Amino acid sequence: MEHDCANMAVDAMRRVRQARLYRSDPVPHDVLTQLLEVARWTGSSRNSQPWEFIVVTDPEMLRQISEIRTPINWVAGAPLAIAIVLNGESAVSEAHDEGRVTERLLIAARLLGLGGGTAWFGDEAQEAQGKALLGIPAARAAHSVVAIGYPVTTRDHRPNRNIGGRKPLAKLVSHDRLGEREG
Template sequence: MSELHARRDVIKLLRDLRAVRDFGPDPVPEAFLDDAYEVARWTGSARNLQPWDLVVVRNRETLDQLATLNGYAKHLAGAPLGIVLVLDNENAEFAAYDEGRLAERIMLAAAAHGLGSCIGWWSGQGRIDARAIIGAPDTTIARTVLSIGYPAVPGGLKPKRGQAETRKPVAAFVHQERYA
């Protein structure tokens, strides 16, 4: 494969990544998890602190519990697998950038394996409850979770009734030199 084709494939993967909230029943393969762990290990972070731990959840009851907490994670209820990103609470505000970077990279690794994913989060009491459910120490924060699995619908997205997928034109959000 030429360098140009490889570059286009990467751009296509980045451009086409969409949140998948409806999953089929098939389990997530270990090969994906092995790759996800390597991706996590090599994801850049401020001062290379790598301020995260990952809690991989397959238990149906646990996923269902996590799906009900305050925030946005209902999609966990139908997912065969969830990955909770856990951070040290002391640096959680500063690590939020690293956390987002890690989440997106795991989602891209999932897409490379033909899996769908959706990012979710908890707020307020939901974060405290999530931490308790997964057994994370009180010195940590659990605010971000990924649901992962094979899409229930080929292509991963359910069409929205009467709504075509549209994106803003580039000129609507790109400004040169100054905000205009």
């Protein structure tokens, strides 16, 4: 039974896709708390926990964020987004930490029956715009929000959508030394 649960969880993790279209239903408060707890407990470099989170539910704010860059215009239709605000002290390790917390939010959302999508502000000027909107001081770093809601689809609906699918393991995995393939 435990084994079945683990297999189901791993299968669900493998199927986590970017959800960009959401129903209008709000994310229940207890579900949001669960997601924030997952974020809070994410591991980070030296356990520095170099983050704060801004929960954005104001439709006007979501709309303004969505207008920073065309590839994130779908954020306007999300019931909620969580902005990840970093300390801005170590770009490399914070980038790793930001990726970890983002992915955990996306996985947790999926396991709870929701869907999420990471939305990057873009270049330096667009980042500055995002930070100004969210009241984040220039010295702190913020690159993205994770939008969350009940997904209508996880199909990429954008006109310039990314190609789906993944490279096969045979092209990705080496043994002992890079390039040494199995068999």
